Amino acid sequence: MPIRRTSSLSSNGIPIAGGTIVALSLLWAFWPINTFSFTSPTRTVSFSTGVNNFNIFSGDGADHGFNLTHDPPEPTFYDDPDLTYTIDKPIKNWDEKRREWLWLHPSFIQGLQKRVMLVTGSQFNPCPNPIGDHLLLRFFKNKVDYCRIHGYDIFYNNVLSTPRCLLTGPKSHKTVPESDDQTGLVYLLLKEKEKWGDKIYVEDGYYLEGYWKEIVGKLENITERYNGVEKGERRLRRRHAEKVRGYSALWEEYLEGEGWRRPFMTHFTGCQPCSGTHNKLYSRQSCLDAMEKVLNFADNQVLRSYGFMHSSLGDSGSVLPLPFDYPA
Ligand SMILES: *[C@@H]1O[C@H](CO)[C@@H](O)[C@H](O)[C@H]1NC(C)=O
Numbered sequence: 001m002p003i004r005r006t007s008s009l010s011s012n013g014i015p016i017a018g019g020t021i022v023a024l025s026l027l028w029a030f031w032p033i034n035t036f037s038f039t040s041p042t043r044t045v046s047f048s049t050g051v052n053n054f055n056i057f058s059g060d061g062a063d064h065g066f067n068l069t070h071d072p073p074e075p076t077f078y079d080d081p082d083l084t085y086t087i088d089k090p091i092k093n094w095d096e097k098r099r100e101w102l103w104l105h106p107s108f109i110q111g112l113q114k115r116v117m118l119v120t121g122s123q124f125n126p127c128p129n130p131i132g133d134h135l136l137l138r139f140f141k142n143k144v145d146y147c148r149i150h151g152y153d154i155f156y157n158n159v160l161s162t163p164r165c166l167l168t169g170p171k172s173h174k175t176v177p178e179s180d181d182q183t184g185l186v187y188l189l190l191k192e193k194e195k196w197g198d199k200i201y202v203e204d205g206y207y208l209e210g211y212w213k214e215i216v217g218k219l220e221n222i223t224e225r226y227n228g229v230e231k232g233e234r235r236l237r238r239r240h241a242e243k244v245r246g247y248s249a250l251w252e253e254y255l256e257g258e259g260w261r262r263p264f265m266t267h268f269t270g271c272q273p274c275s276g277t278h279n280k281l282y283s284r285q286s287c288l289d290a291m292e293k294v295l296n297f298a299d300n301q302v303l304r305s306y307g308f309m310h311s312s313l314g315d316s317g318s319v320l321p322l323p324f325d326y327p328a
């Protein structure tokens with residue numbers, strides 16, 4: 001797939017490793033399409049949550065200004081004894097419930113259309129692969145880093161597959177959302193287009209997810225490439241707080257059409273870090289080495305703000321302090 005840039009997705013942020021794409025798709029899928037206008041005691045706020053207006057990667061996450069102690073006595077759906085989140089009882093009129101709750105909690109309205117939550121999860125039991133849990137932890141750290149830097153909320157779940165949910169859930173329910181869920185999404189698009197079509201956003205304007213085999217061999221060169229650009233451009237290598245934006249936009253002119261853009265998401269197709277039952281096309285070691293490299297590549301972009309980097313992409317255990325004004 002060619003690298004085209006028509007979305008606002010920031011690929012200059014740290015990349016996400018693993019199968020996050022499905023979580024994002026699901027987030028889109030369940031985001032209601034609606035436009036509301038609120039008049040709160042202090043201000044009128046119009047916002048819409050339709051896919052056309054909802055820009056998932058632009059959440060500024062800045063000062064939410066939530067009033068966390070404000071919870072007026074008026075009843076909301078939280079007070080409804082019949083409301084549960086079990087999978088067998090779908091919540092009805094969610095948009096309306098949410099609207100009513102927001103009306104009573106106006107400090108949550110501001111910035112609503114830009115708010116992003118990353119949903120991720122893993123199975124409830126330990127991984128059969130001895131280092132599986134370690135890898136999942138590192139994949140999770142990668143997402144936490146990404147969310148912290150971009151000001152997104154993150155929701156981690158590992159109870160989706162409790163026996164009860166499995167019993168009551170739809171047949172297609174899977175423990176760890178991976179490729180099968182992508183198939184599920186396509187199935188929904190084909191079979192229930194009326195119901196889901198408008199609620200699912202399919203990104204095709206951007207190389208969102210890369211196959212690890214294609215990516216891993218290029219990481220060193222990509223690092224070189226970025227260092228080369230920074231060497232020639234002081235403003236790009238300037239130290240800054242990790243949350244400060246603006247540098248991504250600066251980078252654009254240097255990356256356009258280059259084909260050396262840092263990969264945004266790396267999908268370890270067939271590696272199965274948790275179960276260890278990897279696709280026979282790949283050796284266990286090649287999967288492990290690739291995961292380590294991609295994770296350290298991502299980590300380097302986080303460490304960089306603090307003036308460190310891994311001594312090599314294969315070295316997870318140690319970091320080197322970088323001289324001021326690196327890589328000049
Ligand atoms: C937050 O809500 C509480 C309780 O309603 C109120 O006393 C307080 O003034 C509010 N804080 C702000 C900053 O609005």
Ligand SMILES: *[C@@H]1O[C@H](CO)[C@@H](O)[C@H](O)[C@H]1NC(C)=O
Nearest residue numbers: 216217218219220221222224
């Ligand atoms: C990386 O750069 C080296 C040196 O310029 C080159 O020989 C090699 O082919 C490049 N690797 C890839 C995957 O492009």
